[in-house]
Amino acid sequence: MTTSLFDLYKLGVGPSSSHTMGPMRAACSFVQDLESKGKLEKAARVQVRLYGSLALTGMGHGTDRAVLLGLSGNEPATIDPAVIEATVAEIRATKKLRLAGIKPIAFDEPHDLMFERETMFPPDSRTRHPNGVRFIAFDDAENVIEERTYFSIGGGFIVEDGAEATLADENEVRLPYPFHSAAELLEVAHVNGLRIDQVMMANECARMRVHDPGASDESLAEKVRAGIEAIWQTMKGCVERGIATEGILPGGLNVRRRAHRLAQRLKEKEATGQQSDPLAPLDWVTVYAIAVNEENAAGGRVVTAPTNGAAGVVPAVAHFYERFVTGANHEGIIRFFLTSAAIGILYKENASISGAEVGCQGEVGVACSMAAGGLIAAMGGTNGQVEHAAEIAMEHNLGMTCDPIGGLVQIPCIERNAMGAVKAVHASRIAESELEEHKVSLDQVIRTMYLTGLDMQSRYKETSLAGLALNVIEC
Incomplete structure (x- = not known):
């Protein structure tokens, strides 16, 4: 058993653990990975692609908002629900967000946040779960500098494509x-x-x-x-x-x-x-x-x-x-x-x-x-x-x-x-x-x-x- 009581009972925000909390955690994890690899400063644009259930019901479940908040460096357990509306509204009004709250980039939702409603799983993914999200970071020359795929597997748990769930090592x-x-x-x-x-x-x-x-x-x-x-x-x-x-x-x-x-x-x-x-x-x-x-x-x-x-x-x-x-x-x-x-x-x-x-x-x-x-x-x-x-x-x-x-x-x-x-x-x-x-x-x-x-x-x-x-x- 690798799951703890405190993994199962987690603080978060609504409306969905798999469609809101999971994508927010995945987005935040992607940006943290960029930062740890020294690629955050090189990032000029991030594209997000949602698949399966995330694409089909993501709008109603707030997945789009969760991704914006996660890319901005927010975690479900610590974000103040009172600031969510204002944060999302500002990003949409200015068409800009700050990766991890630090690196400013342009972010145009129809172009940079895509709902792949006709595709159940991300192309070439090894994991087969119907809650897939792919993040792609580009530099100024539109070269891909980082690409990662996550699956939101329920209850706010996420797993990177081909990896085990992000829990403590038994x-x-x-x-x-x-x-x-x-x-x-x-x-x-x-x-x-x-x-x-x-x-x-x-x-x-x-x-x-x-x-x-x-x-x-x-x-x-x-x-x-x-x-x-x-x-x-x-x-x-x-x-x-x-x-x-x-x-x-x-x-x-x-x-x-x-x-x-x-x-x-x-x-x-x-x-x-x-x-x-x-x-x-x-x-x-x-x-x-x-x-x-x-x-x-x-x-x-x-x-x-x-x-x-x-x-x-x-x-x-x-x-x-x-x-x-x-x-x-x-x-x-x-x-x-x-x-x-x-x-x-x-x-x-x-x-x-x-x-x-x-x-x-x-x-x-x-x-x-x-x-x-x-x-x-x-x-x-x-x-x-x-x-x-x-x-x-x-x-x-x-x-x-x-x-x-x-x-x-x-x-x-x-x-x-x-x-x-x-x-x-x-x-x-x-x-x-x-x-x-x-x-x-x-x-x-x-x-x-x-x-x-x-x-x-x-x-x-x-x-x-x-x-x-x-x-x-x-x-």
Whole structure:
């Protein structure tokens, strides 16, 4: 396993981890490479070519803006969402940008930023993922001085053509409890008498130790906990902003924000003593999920979980645990994130979390699976129940397509997160009640999800060429 909890849960900006965060990181990486090779000063022009899903739905997902911001030296985790509009507007008005914020060059979008909608993969590329972007730098004489191709493989992860994903080298970190499948995870936990969250905590501490070899186990664990707390607080802030904000989402579909109105209705019922509805907690789960994904659709600060398009499921279920589960405490939240990350890692490393590769089953489906297992762990369930809940959640998301209307992460994405969050709660309740072994394993359902995604026609995988995107008129 090469993926960390902090790789899976990353700070970023909306609306898409694969179409916004990934291309921004790739553009920034390309410019950093120019700088490290001493070629930045020679660069007079940069041409960007987008392929596959990035070309087909890039405009709706903000890929064009992400590339401009990345070439200017911005990273998704650190850029201030409040400055994005002004930065992009200035580049477009002046037709100039500063590579890495330093080197000024002319940049004319129709000529220098090209959407290759008829080509699925960059020519001559070795990697075959439908989210490709090629950067070409020219000098004053129009000679090519550098050319690199990247693929945005979901969740904000990028990989250079022909290379491995940009994660830590497993050889650099000797994990105390490595695992590559759910079966291995359950076995290593059983042999060592550990919960899944304890396995993950030990592994995350080992990763931290690479950067701080003299630290005690206790201090490393505190750093991991602090990192999880930062993720949780960012998620909570996103929910709060989403509930507080009203208006129309950008993009042209004129989708009205609903989280504020839905929350107000629930609060009014509570204030008037109408608290007899046993399903009211699930209504709040809906509000939390919608709030996050409306913020994502507006380009706000979110946490990939495991992607931006599925960013509402995990925080919605974590809020459900914290507010509505008897005996909930902060230790439960820590268990929730550690365990859900273990499940997400299994999907990331054995299948895919990219809607452009396997459909929305790889985004909302995976988030649902992560949240269901995490909720069981938070409530003190067994490792077997965690695995069962995660399996149930994905089993009933198999085959889910990704067909965003207008290429925007709005319809059906926002409501789909609410449905995924409710389904995660339900899956955890089924698993909690089961006493006998179940027939389908998590490993089997992960493999099934991946093969189903490969069999799915490309027009149903984040291209907006079929499904709702084709049959619903944009208005």
